[in-house]
Amino acid sequence: MSANTSGGRTRLSPEQRRDQLLGMGVELFSNGSIEEISIDRLAEVAGVSRGLLYHYFGSKQGFYEAVVRHAADDLVAQTAPVDDPDLLVRLHRSVAAYVDYVVANEQGYRSLVRAAAGGNETLRQIYDEARFALTDRIFREDAAGDLIPDTPATRLVVRAWSSFAEEAVLSWCEQPRGIDRAGIVRIVADALPALVAAAG
Amino acid sequence: MSANTSGGRTRLSPEQRRDQLLGMGVELFSNGSIEEISIDRLAEVAGVSRGLLYHYFGSKQGFYEAVVRHAADDLVAQTAPVDDPDLLVRLHRSVAAYVDYVVANEQGYRSLVRAAAGGNETLRQIYDEARFALTDRIFREDAAGDLIPDTPATRLVVRAWSSFAEEAVLSWCEQPRGIDRAGIVRIVADALPALVAAAG
DNA sequence: TGGCGCTATTGAACAAACGTCAATAGAGTC
DNA sequence: GACTCTATTGACGTTTGTTCAATAGCGCCA
Structure with missing residues (x-):
């Protein structure tokens, strides 16, 4: 050792x-x-x-x-940004990449989440920025903004959706309940437009 | 002191x-x-x-x-179960009670969440049970189950919705963004049927 | 090649905090 | 008022975070 x-x-x-x-x-x-x-x-x-x-x-x-920052950077880097003109395609692919990352790296990701959620202000901020990077790059190029308008309410919803995604994927990892990879990706990805519509 | x-x-x-x-x-x-x-x-x-x-x-x-268990019990007790035949009314009132509890007890609730998320297996389990109690009592009496069917997928969605609610309300507390109490209650409550429908 | 200087690296020493346990002293009882 | 039961204490040993002056590896220059 x-x-x-x-x-x-x-x-x-x-x-x-x-x-x-x-x-x-x-x-x-x-x-x-x-x-x-x-x-x-x-x-x-x-x-x-x-x-x-x-x-x-x-x-x-x-x-x-420093370790948490390293792990957070790795998460953002590994779930590489997708470059597709269609927002929904970007969303779907990003979620798929996120799911794959969590599956391939479950223990480490769990540790990261725990560290961020339970730690001091600095640790929380590190994870917060990583989370923002993950979602922001999905919408950044959405000039039209007709599907996901940029309002205070939707910002809040997107943020909370991140938590939804995190919990859903981790829970699924622990107990798939007969849902396959495509299924969990669909549930998480489809959740966002549904939430935005419901909040609008 | x-x-x-x-x-x-x-x-x-x-x-x-x-x-x-x-x-x-x-x-x-x-x-x-x-x-x-x-x-x-x-x-x-x-x-x-x-x-x-x-x-x-x-x-x-x-x-x-022991302290975390005490705080979790307090949360469950304070957000008293509502007794209404209509599932959606129960949902709405439960969410409202939850929002009010968080507002009235923000620091303590944040500490509880942090302790649970960042702590050991025991601490997480304590919070997990409290969370389950919070959601379960909304649906327990839903014999028909036509609005929220009891399937593995919806169980997963409900669980993840809890995280959505937690993040949304805490984020709103910190930065209301012009959204009032009724607004955040509506966003969180309406989110659940929307999520279940999207996942179905 | 051999000595020299810079600095990466060490380990002993200190303080703070967790946990243990035999001794102590309240409070009710006869 | 003495006695018993047990709630409560405080000193002690151990682990762990942190500091700092001393040490030694590696490149450089003669």
Whole structure:
């Protein structure tokens, strides 16, 4: 498990070291734990001293935030933006990409959500921005705005729909209830126009 | 702040003491803090010794869980079930009661949500059950089931709608965006039939 | 090639907080 | 007023987050 079995210290460039430590953090994320793991253990797993983690991230909280930021960026990057003129197609494909990401990365995604929802202001903001990025890029090119008009009410609905999607997909992962991939994608994607129409 | 300014100890019945400590916990909940507060401080605020908290709740986690359970029960109790033959009326009134509870108890409710979402399995389960109680009592009496049929898909949708409602109301509390109480109640209540129809 | 300097890295030391347990002292009873 | 039962305490051991002066790897220059 340890990255440095030989007794001597290994000197890396700050960027390399930072990446390594962050990588370990994300890995632990997908193994479920991380917040209940002590700094000592983190250092042990990484094969470095406690002090080094503090040197790079300032505090345990700082390390945790950096890892969450990394995971959130990964989510946004992996669910690549689709480029289609039809808004509904973009919506459908984005939801499909999101579902696939969650399926392929369930543990890590659960950890991310938990960290964001239960953490401090900074952690929540990180996840909030990721969420906004995820939805915003679906509508950004919707010049017409006739299907999804840009009003305060729809902004609220879109935001709350994100929570709907998150809960629906995670719940489905845990207990598919006979619904297949296409089914959950359809439920989540179709929900948005329905919600906007109902709120209008 | 302290409940016991005189030096001597005060002996209460276990039930009284338990209630007092739980009451303090819920109070701290509505002040925002509690998880980042130490057991020493908790004991100081309550005017008792550290050991007493361990005697009653076993661990800090145990105390935290008891407080969350108390807050969740309060939520379910305060948003009293409405007794109306019309399902849609029950839905609307339930949502209204929920909105009013969140408004009147915003800090505490936010703490509850954060604790549940970010906490361990036990904490999540506590909140999960409360959520289920909140929605289940709206539909329990719906014998006909023609408006909201009882299928795996609708169960999933109802569950996810809870998240939608939570996010919508909390977001609205923070930033009303010109929407009034009736408006947010309508958006959240109307969302459910719309979602069920879209998923059907 | 060998010494030198910069800085990445370490580990001992400190403080704060969790959890345990044998001793203590209220409150009701006879 | 003594006695018993048990609610309550506070000192102690352990774990964990954090700091900082000392150490040593790696590139550079002679």
